Amino acid sequence: MSKKSEKTMATPDLKKRTRGQQIWHQFCKNKGSVVGMAMIIILLIVGIYAQFAYDYDTDIIGMNVDSILLFPGQDGHLIGTDHMGRDMLARLLYGAKYSILIGVLATAISTVIGVAIGAIAAYVGGKVETVMMRLVEILMMIPTVLLTIILVAVMGVSLNNLIWALSLSGIPFMARQVRAAVLPLKDSEFVEAAKALGVSDFMILMTHILPNSLSPIIVQATIRIGVTIVSASVYSFLGLGVPSPTPEWGAMLSDARVNMRQYPFLVIYPGLAIMWTTMGFNLMGDGLRDALDPKLKK
Amino acid sequence: MAEEMKDLALEVKNLNIRFETDDETVYAVNGISFDLEKQKTMALVGETGAGKTTTVLSLLKLVQSPPGVVNADTLKVVGNDVMKMTATELEAMRGKDIAMIFQDPMSSLNPVMTVGEQIAESVMLHEGLDEKAAMEHAKEMLALVGISGDRVNDYPHQFSGGMKQRVVIAIALACRPSILIADEPTTALDVTIQAQVLELIKKLKDEYKTSTILVTHDLGIVAETCDIVAVMYAGKIIEYGSLEEIFNHTKHPYTEGLFNSLPVMGGDRSQKLKPIKGLTPDPSKIYPGCTFAERCPYATEKCTQGFPEYKKFGATHIVACSRYDEPDFHIERKEID
Amino acid sequence: MSEVLLDVRNLTKFFQTPRGTLHAVDGVSFTIEKGKVLGIVGESGCGKSTTGRAILRLHEPTSGEVFFEGRDVCKANKTEMKQLRRDMQLIFQDPFASLDPRMAVNELIREPLIRNHITKGKAETEKRVKELMDLVGLAERLYNAYPHELDGGRRQRIGIARALAMEPKLIVCDEPVSALDVSIQAQVINLLADLQEELGLTYIFITHDLSVVYYFADDIAVMYLGKLVEKAPAEELFKNPVHPYTKALLSAIPIPVLGAKKDRIVMRGEITSPINLPDACRFAPRCDFACEDCKAHDCALEEISPGHFVACHRWRNFVE
Numbered sequence: 001m002s003k004k005s006e007k008t009m010a011t012p013d014l015k016k017r018t019r020g021q022q023i024w025h026q027f028c029k030n031k032g033s034v035v036g037m038a039m040i041i042i043l044l045i046v047g048i049y050a051q052f053a054y055d056y057d058t059d060i061i062g063m064n065v066d067s068i069l070l071f072p073g074q075d076g077h078l079i080g081t082d083h084m085g086r087d088m089l090a091r092l093l094y095g096a097k098y099s100i101l102i103g104v105l106a107t108a109i110s111t112v113i114g115v116a117i118g119a120i121a122a123y124v125g126g127k128v129e130t131v132m133m134r135l136v137e138i139l140m141m142i143p144t145v146l147l148t149i150i151l152v153a154v155m156g157v158s159l160n161n162l163i164w165a166l167s168l169s170g171i172p173f174m175a176r177q178v179r180a181a182v183l184p185l186k187d188s189e190f191v192e193a194a195k196a197l198g199v200s201d202f203m204i205l206m207t208h209i210l211p212n213s214l215s216p217i218i219v220q221a222t223i224r225i226g227v228t229i230v231s232a233s234v235y236s237f238l239g240l241g242v243p244s245p246t247p248e249w250g251a252m253l254s255d256a257r258v259n260m261r262q263y264p265f266l267v268i269y270p271g272l273a274i275m276w277t278t279m280g281f282n283l284m285g286d287g288l289r290d291a292l293d294p295k296l297k298k
Numbered sequence: 299m300a301e302e303m304k305d306l307a308l309e310v311k312n313l314n315i316r317f318e319t320d321d322e323t324v325y326a327v328n329g330i331s332f333d334l335e336k337q338k339t340m341a342l343v344g345e346t347g348a349g350k351t352t353t354v355l356s357l358l359k360l361v362q363s364p365p366g367v368v369n370a371d372t373l374k375v376v377g378n379d380v381m382k383m384t385a386t387e388l389e390a391m392r393g394k395d396i397a398m399i400f401q402d403p404m405s406s407l408n409p410v411m412t413v414g415e416q417i418a419e420s421v422m423l424h425e426g427l428d429e430k431a432a433m434e435h436a437k438e439m440l441a442l443v444g445i446s447g448d449r450v451n452d453y454p455h456q457f458s459g460g461m462k463q464r465v466v467i468a469i470a471l472a473c474r475p476s477i478l479i480a481d482e483p484t485t486a487l488d489v490t491i492q493a494q495v496l497e498l499i500k501k502l503k504d505e506y507k508t509s510t511i512l513v514t515h516d517l518g519i520v521a522e523t524c525d526i527v528a529v530m531y532a533g534k535i536i537e538y539g540s541l542e543e544i545f546n547h548t549k550h551p552y553t554e555g556l557f558n559s560l561p562v563m564g565g566d567r568s569q570k571l572k573p574i575k576g577l578t579p580d581p582s583k584i585y586p587g588c589t590f591a592e593r594c595p596y597a598t599e600k601c602t603q604g605f606p607e608y609k610k611f612g613a614t615h616i617v618a619c620s621r622y623d624e625p626d627f628h629i630e631r632k633e634i635d
Numbered sequence: 636m637s638e639v640l641l642d643v644r645n646l647t648k649f650f651q652t653p654r655g656t657l658h659a660v661d662g663v664s665f666t667i668e669k670g671k672v673l674g675i676v677g678e679s680g681c682g683k684s685t686t687g688r689a690i691l692r693l694h695e696p697t698s699g700e701v702f703f704e705g706r707d708v709c710k711a712n713k714t715e716m717k718q719l720r721r722d723m724q725l726i727f728q729d730p731f732a733s734l735d736p737r738m739a740v741n742e743l744i745r746e747p748l749i750r751n752h753i754t755k756g757k758a759e760t761e762k763r764v765k766e767l768m769d770l771v772g773l774a775e776r777l778y779n780a781y782p783h784e785l786d787g788g789r790r791q792r793i794g795i796a797r798a799l800a801m802e803p804k805l806i807v808c809d810e811p812v813s814a815l816d817v818s819i820q821a822q823v824i825n826l827l828a829d830l831q832e833e834l835g836l837t838y839i840f841i842t843h844d845l846s847v848v849y850y851f852a853d854d855i856a857v858m859y860l861g862k863l864v865e866k867a868p869a870e871e872l873f874k875n876p877v878h879p880y881t882k883a884l885l886s887a888i889p890i891p892v893l894g895a896k897k898d899r900i901v902m903r904g905e906i907t908s909p910i911n912l913p914d915a916c917r918f919a920p921r922c923d924f925a926c927e928d929c930k931a932h933d934c935a936l937e938e939i940s941p942g943h944f945v946a947c948h949r950w951r952n953f954v955e
Binding site for chain 3: 196212
């Protein structure tokens with residue numbers, strides 16, 4: 001009786017926007033995040049452009065004795081040249097590839113492993129949780145620099161090893177973040193409802209718990225990309241990361257150490273590039289957090 | 299005239315409240331007017347989203363602004379215009395002239411202050427008592443609401459739900475306010491505890507001679523505690539009258555629908571409930587006609603054109619329904635479908 | 636005498652807390668016949684929800700037996716449990732918290748169908764989802780809507796559709812209408828009553844509000860601090876309540892009729908802690924009629940007239 005009449009009556013219009021559109025709308029409201037995204041898009045375009053515009057052997061690592069340490073503007077070198085006479089701008093733009101690669105790859109690896117550890121630990125609980133989380137904490141207790149030194153000492157200095165080292169040191173943060181996100185979900189009523197409907201634990205984890213803890217994961221990941229890029233530069237600067245002459249920004253900073261006082265532009269521009277990238281990812285991460293938080297909607 | 303004014307605890311004329319956000323504007327309260335005589339208890343009845351809580355919050359000027367925008371021709375609390383008050387005057391008024399009991403006793407108490415401190419706080423502020431005297435007063439207030447005065451130094455978490463609500467009542471009444479606003483004071487409590495708290499509120503309002511507004515969705519509570527009833531629907535008062543008029547001479551189809559939806563113990567068990575069809579209207583839309591028209595079993599073409607004028611029946615009974623333009627129209631208080 | 640669908644014997648659920656053992660459900664026994672509605676009534680903390688969940692083994696019972704169509708639910712293994720899950724379903728109190736906010740209406744209703752292989756193939760599933768939506772009165776245009784876009788009544792209809800997807804014989808309704816507005820509450824109560832009639836369902840209807848079950852429960856069981864204190868056919872319980880707690884509970888409900896009743900029993904105190912209970916009648920500290928006997932040892936459920944059970948030492952004093 002009553003249930004039949006329900007169908008005929010007028011109701012308020014449902015929002016036509018899909019969830020994706022809603023998130024986009026919310027994201028665009030935050031000016032900072034839009035700026036951040038623009039910064040990253042510019043970086044990507046420039047980085048891709050550089051791969052085609054310059055020849056690695058001649059423009060990027062080739063020595064050029066005629067133009068050693070030229071100041072910005074001299075001889076058409078917009079931001080000068082380094083101690084090997086290489087164009088700083090070319091190296092800087094080409095180097096964007098390494099920073100983004102390291103940032104994204106290392107973060108992706110630590111995210112996948114961290115999510116698995118955090119989600120399983122929180123969902124299973126009990127002894128499994130205790131053991132897993134204690135291991136993660138042990139990993140976290142080792143200073144990151146020390147961990148990287150050990151790894152690099154064992155495996156040698158290379159781009160790959162740097163990425164592995166950075167991934168490893170990123171796992172604890174991700175695992176703890178995910179565990180914190182999953183714990184309240186695990187006891188939520190809709191998970192209990194799914195259990196009552198005969199849904200298996202694995203499917204509950206995949207279809208209910210992970211999608212609902214996605215926001216903190218995505219946000220943490222974007223912010224960690226920025227952090228990772230900075231640490232990669234630090235290790236390269238210390239000589240533990242990408243070896244010279246690869247135009248990684250940290251390595252460029254390291255190369256500039258000797259001539260820094262007379263030729264400050266050697267450190268200013270790579271520094272700015274690192275700042276630009278980190279800021280871009282952080283701003284975007286902030287905006288994403290707000291856009292993905294359903295509590296901030298409406 | 300001046301004499302008459304003094305008898306009013308509250309005077310509200312054409313109160314409008316809307317919430318403006320980037321996405322939409324929500325019209326929470328749409329032109330309501332009512333007076334509350336001293337020492338009377340008025341029930342503000344309605345369902346979720348009817349604008350009951352927003353209305354009473356505006357009496358204390360507690361509507362968050364932005365996004366809230368409050369407009370009123372008159373909004374007077376014991377003769378003083380709330381709209382024109384400065385921040386200091388408002389602070390002086392809240393707690394002293396008008397006090398509020400909130401729905402959730404768990405979240406309206408500060409967990410890191412003893413209940414005594416929380417009661418004493420407003421007494422010290424409004425009555426200028428020193429700390430010692432204020433704590434003495436707090437003990438008396440606790441005793442008044444049926445809690446031993448020895449517990450004055452206990453923290454809220456040491457009390458059960460019903461006891462916490464008693465503490466909240468003690469805080470509200472500590473400065474002997476002339477007006478008490480109780481916003482769903484028993485909704486979070488169990489029935490047997492609800493009975494205790496309602497008895498307490500009834501007893502205290504007689505003792506303290508306060509005028510009371512009771513916001514509730516429960517007509518059973520209204521029947522037991524109130525003198526006057528205002529039924530709200532979609533930000534408007536659609537029926538207003540004495541308890542007797544509303545309960546025994548229901549006029550508005552929505553009020554009728556509310557009564558019919560209620561399971562009443564002692565009624566005919568073989569009968570089914572008769573719910574109001576449909577849902578409450580979208581508050582972000584402006585309806586040209588009667589807001590209840592699309593759910594109303596009596597609605598005619600005319601109902602969708604212009605909100606009905608208020609019609610007066612008898613001394614106090616006021617109804618907003620166009621159908622009463624027809625002299626022989628009456629509702630049946632029976633099955634609507 | 637129709638067949639017994641569910642037979643609960645001495646069901647017990649204790650929780651270990653830092654302060655001691657919490658007696659959430661303490662030796663509850665009852666039976667429900669097929670096609671009947673049992674209302675379990677009590678205040679918060681009386682163990683009524685835990686009882687419902689223990690029957691479905693969402694909380695593993697500490698001890699006791701639950702026989703569903705003769706099979707012991709508590710001893711069922713994983714495969715048997717899977718079948719029993721289909722036969723016994725739960726409708727939750729909070730229609731917002733019990734629905735995954737990231738799933739649309741159709742996904743929510745589809746989930747039980749797919750995960751339990753109830754329907755085969757996409758087309759059949761699709762058809763069944765639409766059938767279920769129609770059955771509970773959800774308009775088809777809500778197919779892609781998300782729970783947060785809907786009101787409480789519609790959300791509860793989704794919850795009901797999900798339970799019905801399993802084609803259950805028994806549904807435990809855990810306060811299904813207490814989070815809803817009165818006008819919507821009546822819609823949902825009527826829907827549940829209609830479905831019960833149409834599909835021949837058996838309900839356990841858990842609620843704190845006696846007036847809600849007044850209309851369609853066949854039997855009513857009143858719980859206090861983990862124990863059944865009174866159980867009787869609805870008619871009998873409303874007319875001749877015997878246990879002092881039942882009487883107080885009945886009289887505490889405000890009735891929206893002027894001059895309806897005036898002999899209210901306002902109970903003293905509040906529900907005591909269910910942790911480390913002494914061997915005594917649990918209601919004794921609040922009971923106006925408690926005697927030495929009540930404080931010395933606990934009382935068992937006794938049948939005082941056919942179908943009417945009371946757990947009270949002094950019930951003879953309350954019956955004329």
